[in-house]
Amino acid sequence: MTGRVASVNLGIVTEAEWAGDASGRSGIDKRPAPGPVRVGAEGLAGDFIGERAHHGGPDKAVYAYAEEDAAWWAAELDRRIGPGAFGENLTTHAVDVTGAVIGERWSIGSVVLQVTMPRTPCTTFAGFWDVPDLIKRFTVRALPGAYLRVLHEGEIGAGDPVQVVDRPAHGVTIGEVFRALNLEPELLPRLLDAEDLPSWIREKARRRVTAAG
Structure with a gap:
């Protein structure tokens, strides 16, 4: 089955006590866009990002989450989880997001994206879902979704095929990095082989490997 974009989602401004932004605003609540969306180096046109110290930027310009993984959470929590509920820009169908290799390139619409790193759950996410222990549960489940950088700007729309056009030989996946x-510090040396990981993650891994002797 060919992978595709099930939904392209844009954040709206949400004001809440749990919002991580100093102003009390968050863009985690993302809603499906009615048509194709322009994608630039910093992300999707019209997407609100509240806490820019931790979200957005070239290495985290686009966030993708698989609807198959969302379905597991819907069953686990016995609630409907629609597109954008994870704060994702792209809800994917039949795409192995957790198994995506760091540095692999996706061609979608007229855009080329590159897989960079997994998402780290935060208190804003837990507050948005109103699940106090969500960070722990999300970490244990280890299906974090993938951040991507934009290599070629253009437009993406719901229904666009997701084509993997290049996959690095090192094989280090989003799931392994997470x-x-x-969870598994014995995997940290593997991260040093993934050159397309953001430099701060590789440096963090290097320090922890060195400290472990």
């Missing part, structure tokens, strides 16, 4: 940083 587990290495949060």
